[in-house]
Amino acid sequence: MTLFGDLKIAGSGLYVYRKWMDALSDNIANINTVKSADGPAFQERFIQASNGDVAGTGGGVKFDGFKYGSAAGQLRYDPTNPVANKDGYVRAPDMNLSDQMTNLILAQRGYQANLKSIESARSAYEAALSLGK
16 A cells, blocks of 8 residues: 555545446436337436455555446326327336435435545645644
């Protein structure tokens, strides 16, 4: 581990939590998006992350990309919708707003915890530098 390894670990955490919040924000923004019943629904976004150090010695976390939920969604009867098929159905995403909001709160707390770690490390490094004056 390097001298500034704690900053690297917390910084990687910030990045992954930001990506998670971006995905959740996109999910929430599209929770009511409906499409034609003949096509795919909006697909919920999930993040994939892994250990940032193969040896497991404190390399932080690595963002591996996005995974997508089911394109099948839910069929809803809405004959007045302009994208409804001839039977009056539209395809909506299969997501739950309360789940998305709960995960958003978790992601925000994780982001805040990593940011606090960076701020604490910075303060400690500044204090150590001031000792030499």
